[in-house]
Amino acid sequence: MSSPSIQAHNLVKTFGNFTAVKNLNLEVQPGEIFGFLGANGAGKTTAMRMLCGLLKPSSGHATVAGFNVSTQTEHVKKNIGYMSQKFSIYDDLTLKENIQLFSTIYGLTSAQTQERMKQLAIQFELEDKLKNLVSTLPLGWKQKLAFSIAVIHQPRIVFLDEPTSGVDPMTRRQFWEMIADTASTGTTVFVTTHYMDEAEYCDRVSIMVDGQIQVLDTPQKIREQFSAQTMDDVFSLLARQKKTNPKQIL
Amino acid sequence: MVQIENLNRYFGAVHALNNVHLHVQKNQLFGLIGPDGSGKSTLFDILATLRLPSSGKAIVHGFDVQKKASQIRKIIGFMPGQFSLYQDLSVLENIRFFANVYGVAFDESFPLIRDIWQQIAPFKHRLAGKLSGGMKQKLALCCALVHKPSILLLDEPTTGVDPVSRKEFWEMLQTLKSQNITTLVSTPYMDEANLCECIALIQNGKILAINSPAAITAQFKFNLFGVQSTRSNMLIKQLRQFEKTQHCFAFGKTLHLMLKDFSMTERDIVEFLEKHGHKNVAVWRMKPGIEDCFIELMQS
Numbered sequence: 001m002s003s004p005s006i007q008a009h010n011l012v013k014t015f016g017n018f019t020a021v022k023n024l025n026l027e028v029q030p031g032e033i034f035g036f037l038g039a040n041g042a043g044k045t046t047a048m049r050m051l052c053g054l055l056k057p058s059s060g061h062a063t064v065a066g067f068n069v070s071t072q073t074e075h076v077k078k079n080i081g082y083m084s085q086k087f088s089i090y091d092d093l094t095l096k097e098n099i100q101l102f103s104t105i106y107g108l109t110s111a112q113t114q115e116r117m118k119q120l121a122i123q124f125e126l127e128d129k130l131k132n133l134v135s136t137l138p139l140g141w142k143q144k145l146a147f148s149i150a151v152i153h154q155p156r157i158v159f160l161d162e163p164t165s166g167v168d169p170m171t172r173r174q175f176w177e178m179i180a181d182t183a184s185t186g187t188t189v190f191v192t193t194h195y196m197d198e199a200e201y202c203d204r205v206s207i208m209v210d211g212q213i214q215v216l217d218t219p220q221k222i223r224e225q226f227s228a229q230t231m232d233d234v235f236s237l238l239a240r241q242k243k244t245n246p247k248q249i250l
Numbered sequence: 251m252v253q254i255e256n257l258n259r260y261f262g263a264v265h266a267l268n269n270v271h272l273h274v275q276k277n278q279l280f281g282l283i284g285p286d287g288s289g290k291s292t293l294f295d296i297l298a299t300l301r302l303p304s305s306g307k308a309i310v311h312g313f314d315v316q317k318k319a320s321q322i323r324k325i326i327g328f329m330p331g332q333f334s335l336y337q338d339l340s341v342l343e344n345i346r347f348f349a350n351v352y353g354v355a356f357d358e359s360f361p362l363i364r365d366i367w368q369q370i371a372p373f374k375h376r377l378a379g380k381l382s383g384g385m386k387q388k389l390a391l392c393c394a395l396v397h398k399p400s401i402l403l404l405d406e407p408t409t410g411v412d413p414v415s416r417k418e419f420w421e422m423l424q425t426l427k428s429q430n431i432t433t434l435v436s437t438p439y440m441d442e443a444n445l446c447e448c449i450a451l452i453q454n455g456k457i458l459a460i461n462s463p464a465a466i467t468a469q470f471k472f473n474l475f476g477v478q479s480t481r482s483n484m485l486i487k488q489l490r491q492f493e494k495t496q497h498c499f500a501f502g503k504t505l506h507l508m509l510k511d512f513s514m515t516e517r518d519i520v521e522f523l524e525k526h527g528h529k530n531v532a533v534w535r536m537k538p539g540i541e542d543c544f545i546e547l548m549q550s
Contacts, residue, residue, distance in 0.1 A: 040382050165438070219503075
C-alpha cells in the first residue's frame with residue numbers, strides 16, 4: 001500500500017492559554033473520503049488550517065502528501081486543493097477565465113491548462129457554461145466551478161470546508177457524486193459538513209469535541225458502537241455530553 | 251398576521267420574487283424553506299420594511315409595508331441573515347442598546363426572553379464578536395425580542411450552526427410559540443421543515459408548495475423506493491438507466507428511487523438489478539421526506 005496522504009501525530013495548537021486542538025492523531029489513505037465532523041468551535045477549522053500549512057502547530061508532527069506541515073509549507077500547498085463555503089472565485093470573470101487564472105497560479109503550462117480544462121469540462125459537465133460570467137450562474141454552478149478549481153492541479157489531497165452549505169437538495173447530492181468520482185481516481189478528500197446525512201457518504205469519519213477526536217471509524221461502525229440509528233444521533237450524544245460544563249459551550 | 255398577495259420584486263432583469271402568495275396565521279411557526287438565492291431574504295427585507303416590493307401587496311399585522319413602515323417596525327422583531335449586532339459591544343451592552351432604541355427597559359425576568367437570557371447570561375460581559383456561532387444566534391434572538399414584538403422574522407438563524415446548537419435554537423422557537431408570538435423563519439436545512447406547523451417551499455423566487463409538512467409529503471407524486479446494494483457506486487448509474495426512473499439520488503447509504511409508474515413493485519426493481527449483475531439487493535417502499543418532495547417539485 002502507498003504511504004498515507006495525511007498523517008498527524010499528537011498535533012497540538014494553543015492560543016494563549018486556550019488549547020484549540022489537543023493531541024490530534026489521524027491517518028488518511030489515498031483515495032479515501034474522510035469526513036471531519038464537530039460542533040462549532042470544536043477545533044475543526046484550526047486543525048484543517050494546520051494540515052493545509054496555514055497555521056504552525058504548537059507541538060506534534062504532521063505530514064500531508066509526505067511533506068511536513070511545519071517546515072515544508074510551500075510543498076504542502078502545491079500538493080493540496082482547498083475549497084471553502086465562501087468560494088474564492090471571481091464573479092466578473094467567465095468560468096473559463098477563472099479556471100485559466102487559477103491554473104496559471106498553480107504553475108500549469110497553457111497546454112496543461114487546456115488539457116485539464118477539457119477533462120474537467122467532461123467530468124463535471126461544465127462544457128455549456130464555460131463562456132458564461134460567474135455572476136450570471138446559480139449557486140450550484142459556482143460550487144462546481146470552485147471544486148474544479150480546487151482540483152485543477154491534480155492535487156493528492158483536496159480539503160473541502162462545508163462545501164454544500166445552502167444549496168438545494170439535488171445540487172447537494174450531485175456535488176457528492178463529484179466528490180466520489182474524484183476520490184475514485186485516487187485523490188484523497190478531507191471534508192467538513194454540518195449535514196449529518198452526508199457523513200454516510202464518507203469512507204471514515206471523525207467527530208471532534210473540545211479539540212479532541214472522540215471517535216474515528218466508518219459511519220456504520222460508529223453507529224453500532226453508539227447503538228444509534230443515524231449519525232445525527234451519535235453527534236447529539238457526543239456534543240451534549242460536553243455541555244455538562246457550561247463554560248465549554250463557547 | 252402576515253398576508254402576501256401577488257408579490258413581485260425585480261433586481262434589474264432578475265425576478266427575485268415571482269408572484270408570491272402567502273398567509274401566516276396568528277401564533278403560527280411558519281417556515282420558509284429553500285436554497286440560497288431562492289428569494290427568502292428578499293421576502294424578509296420587504297416584510298421588515300427595508301425594501302419595497304416592485305408590485306403586489308404585503309400586510310403585516312394589518313399594516314401595509316409600503317405605507318406604514320414605522321408602525322410595522324415597532325411590532326416586529328427582525329433577525330437578519332447577516333449577524334448585525336455590534337461586535338465591539340458586550341452581550342449586555344448590545345441588549346441594552348436595542349432596548350433603548352425601542353424605548354423599553356431591559357427586564358431580565360420577562361417570560362419571552364428568560365430562557366434565552368439564562369443561556370447567555372454567563373457571558374454577559376464578553377464582546378459579541380468573541381462569541382461562538384451558536385451563542386451569537388442566541389444573542390441576536392434576545393435582541394430581536396427585547397421590545398416584546400408580536401411577530402418575529404428570522405432569516406436563516408441556523409445557517410452554519412452545528413446540528414446540536416440548531417436543535418437548541420428550534421427548541422427555543424417552540425417555547426416562544428406558546429407565548430403568543432408569530433414566527434416566520436427561513437432555513438436551507440430541509441430537516442428543520444418538520445419542526446414548523448406550516449411551510450412554504452421556495453425556489454427561484456417561486457413558491458413551490460405551501461402546507462403543513464405532513465400534507466406536503468402526502469402530495470408526493472412518485473412511487474418511492476429505498477435501494478441498497480453492496481456495490482453502491484455502479485448502482486446509481488444503472489438505476490438512472492432504468493426506463494421507469496424519474497430521479498435517483500443518494501440519501502446517505504440508501505438510494506432514493508423515484509418512479510413514474512405506480513404499478514412497479516419491489517420485485518420489478520430487484521429483477522432489473524439482478525439482470526445487471528447485482529446480488530444482495532435490498533429494495534423497499536418508502537414514505538417521502540421533505541427533501542424528496544423538494545426534488546420532485548423543483549422539476550415540475
